[in-house]
Amino acid sequence: MQRQRVLITGLSSFWGGRTAQALERLPSVEVVVGIDTEEPVLQFERTEFVRADETFSILNRLVRAIRADTVIHAGLVVDSTRIGGGRIHERNVIGTMNLLGAIEGGDSPVRALVVKSSTLVYGSSARDPTWFTETTARAGSAYTPVERSLLEAESYLRDYAEDHANVDVAVLRCANVLGPNIATPVSKALSLPLVPKMAGFDPQLQVVEEDDVVRAVCFAVQRRLDGVYNVAGDGRLPWSEIIAIAGKRAFPLPPAFTATATGPLGRLHLVDLPPELLDLLRFGRGVDNSKLKAAGFNYRYSTAGAVEHFIGAARLRRTVGETEPRYRYESDVEAFFRHSPAVVRRD
Amino acid sequence: MTDGRTEERHGTDALPAERRGTDLLPLRLPAEPESVGTRHGDVDEWGRSERTRQVLRRLYGGVYSHWFRAEWEGLEKIPTAGGALLVANHAGAIPADAPTIMHGIETELERPVYGLADYFFRAMPVVGTMWSRGGGVAAHPDNAYRILHDDHQLVLVFPEGTKATGKYYSQRYQLSRFGRGGFVEIAMRAGVPVVPIAVVGGEETMPMIAKSSRLAKLLRVPYAPLTANMLVFGPAGLVIPFPAKMRFRVLDPVHFDVDADQERYPRSRILNESEEIRNRMQTELYDMLRQRRSVWFG
Numbered sequence: 001m002q003r004q005r006v007l008i009t010g011l012s013s014f015w016g017g018r019t020a021q022a023l024e025r026l027p028s029v030e031v032v033v034g035i036d037t038e039e040p041v042l043q044f045e046r047t048e049f050v051r052a053d054e055t056f057s058i059l060n061r062l063v064r065a066i067r068a069d070t071v072i073h074a075g076l077v078v079d080s081t082r083i084g085g086g087r088i089h090e091r092n093v094i095g096t097m098n099l100l101g102a103i104e105g106g107d108s109p110v111r112a113l114v115v116k117s118s119t120l121v122y123g124s125s126a127r128d129p130t131w132f133t134e135t136t137a138r139a140g141s142a143y144t145p146v147e148r149s150l151l152e153a154e155s156y157l158r159d160y161a162e163d164h165a166n167v168d169v170a171v172l173r174c175a176n177v178l179g180p181n182i183a184t185p186v187s188k189a190l191s192l193p194l195v196p197k198m199a200g201f202d203p204q205l206q207v208v209e210e211d212d213v214v215r216a217v218c219f220a221v222q223r224r225l226d227g228v229y230n231v232a233g234d235g236r237l238p239w240s241e242i243i244a245i246a247g248k249r250a251f252p253l254p255p256a257f258t259a260t261a262t263g264p265l266g267r268l269h270l271v272d273l274p275p276e277l278l279d280l281l282r283f284g285r286g287v288d289n290s291k292l293k294a295a296g297f298n299y300r301y302s303t304a305g306a307v308e309h310f311i312g313a314a315r316l317r318r319t320v321g322e323t324e325p326r327y328r329y330e331s332d333v334e335a336f337f338r339h340s341p342a343v344v345r346r347d
Numbered sequence: 348m349t350d351g352r353t354e355e356r357h358g359t360d361a362l363p364a365e366r367r368g369t370d371l372l373p374l375r376l377p378a379e380p381e382s383v384g385t386r387h388g389d390v391d392e393w394g395r396s397e398r399t400r401q402v403l404r405r406l407y408g409g410v411y412s413h414w415f416r417a418e419w420e421g422l423e424k425i426p427t428a429g430g431a432l433l434v435a436n437h438a439g440a441i442p443a444d445a446p447t448i449m450h451g452i453e454t455e456l457e458r459p460v461y462g463l464a465d466y467f468f469r470a471m472p473v474v475g476t477m478w479s480r481g482g483g484v485a486a487h488p489d490n491a492y493r494i495l496h497d498d499h500q501l502v503l504v505f506p507e508g509t510k511a512t513g514k515y516y517s518q519r520y521q522l523s524r525f526g527r528g529g530f531v532e533i534a535m536r537a538g539v540p541v542v543p544i545a546v547v548g549g550e551e552t553m554p555m556i557a558k559s560s561r562l563a564k565l566l567r568v569p570y571a572p573l574t575a576n577m578l579v580f581g582p583a584g585l586v587i588p589f590p591a592k593m594r595f596r597v598l599d600p601v602h603f604d605v606d607a608d609q610e611r612y613p614r615s616r617i618l619n620e621s622e623e624i625r626n627r628m629q630t631e632l633y634d635m636l637r638q639r640r641s642v643w644f645g
Binding site for chain 1: 381382383384385386387388390392393394466467469470471472473475476484485487489490493
């Protein structure tokens with residue numbers, strides 16, 4: 001098989017950077033180029049960074065210039081505490097539309113598109129099945145900006161896949177992520193001295209470890225996956241049990257008028273409780289991960305394993321502080337390593 | 348939130364570079380996950396906890412054998428292994444039949460029973476959680492299929508739904524419509540038999556004499572009952588049933604001669620099978636009522 005030439009959107013995001021690091025170690029990947037509006041924070045060996053504006057206006061030229069056969073869309077925002085509702089729409093819906101516009105056309109070299117989406121598209125409600133498969137419809141309509149924008153982005157991807165039979169479009173719907181390095185609404189809630197829970201509810205949650213997500217994206221790139229896949233660790237755990245594993249105490253939130261009661265906490269930046277998390281703390285969510293497994297993927301962590309791994313790393317950090325040095329991207333240093341004849345490159 | 352973007356970009360307080368980058372590969376790994384983790388509880392994927400069930404069985408044992416004096420007929424017709432869909436008639440404003448059937452089968456056959464119930468339970472604080480830990484599952488066809496087909500367990504369903512528990516005492520032992528026969532379709536798809544159970548006594552445990560649709564709407568429940576229990580026991584009547592004698596008759600299991608996991612089953616066949624099961628249960632109920640000498644002593 002021909003070596004792959006990969007373009008990553010959102011290189012400076014957690015997922016973009018991690019995926020680039022993993023891909024540049026694969027011999028089957030010839031070129032890795034990443035674009036973003038800001039400089040990446042991770043150190044790369046052979047990934048090239050190109051600065052782009054929000055609308056990806058250079059993407060059209062870029063994919064053709066580097067003859068990218070695979071595009072990884074790692075820039076979808078799934079955590080609504082990061083940016084405001086309007087920006088979420090801009091990034092997720094308009095961003096995806098621009099991306100698809102750029103890789104379209106008869107002269108486009110792109111043959112595979114891998115998108116990291118989220119199980120937020122299923123929502124979380126009383127009418128949910130215990131396990132969602134990739135084809136299960138969500139129970140109610142989406143009401144939060146991030147869920148709506150993800151559903152719209154996915155609908156564009158579906159249309160694109162339908163119109164371009166020669167392009168493999170893999171949509172990876174990832175469950176709530178926990179891991180040593182990523183901060184998500186769930187991990188932030190678990191890091192509080194008192195962990196919020198909904199009084200009278202004890203929903204079952206499913207999580208996936210951060211490395212398993214990166215491995216799943218690389219797997220989709222290498223295997224040229226086509227279609228929608230759930231990415232989530234085996235099993236579900238009651239929220240009370242997750243809190244117990246963390247060795248924390250729970251703080252009950254009122255099950256009625258919850259948003260009104262917790263609103264001030266969020267405005268004071270004490271606790272971030274986005275509406276998606278409040279729904280999750282009421283009804284939980286479970287997705288069937290067997291489709292990706294049947295394609296040959298093996299998870300490293302089950303839900304319980306991922307929770308333990310996350311808690312262990314948090315405890316270690318609390319005791320000894322940051323164990324690894326931080327790196328900031330310096331373009332001249334990177335340019336030296338990449339282009340100077342003095343640097344000995346292994347092939 | 349102008350600063351949100353920076354935060355997203357540079358991760359959070361922790362984003363070390365190159366953490367175990369090489370560990371991400373190779374992609375071919377042993378089939379078993381490296382870290383399955385240790386569980387701290389025994390709640391299964393459906394929300395049922397055997398420990399909670401044990402406590403409930405101990406608490407309910409007295410109610411089961413001394414209050415309702417439950418008696419079974421044909422218990423041997425319930426399979427001791429493999430999936431089966433138990434179908435029973437439903438009665439009483441707050442029905443006592445579900446917990447008694449689940450308790451009876453769990454103590455007699457020593458195998459768990461998952462009881463399907465309406466979604467609105469899940470939305471209720473405390474009640475919803477207890478219901479789930481006690482073996483209750485939201486009545487989604489996918490849930491029923493997985494428990495029957497993948498887990499080979501017993502599932503209990505009341506096909507009449509809230510129509511039966513929300514009916515007046517004057518309509519007792521008149522089976523309502525069995526929905527659209529969805530339970531037959533699930534059993535066909537899962538390749539398991541349907542085991543009908545006729546229940547006598549349930550109707551008299553909490554007879555409904557009036558209901559308020561306005562209050563029901565306000566409380567977001569299917570019906571807001573005024574029961575005879577409330578007249579006798581006051582507000583406590585909401586939870587104290589009358590000590591009617593409860594009898595359960597297990598009918599012959601119904602095996603459908605169709606292949607499991609079909610895309611679709613003929614709608615007419617489903618409706619006919621459902622109607623036949625309903626008729627059999629109705630006949631048996633009348634037979635049991637003919638033999639019943641007293642509501643309280645059976």
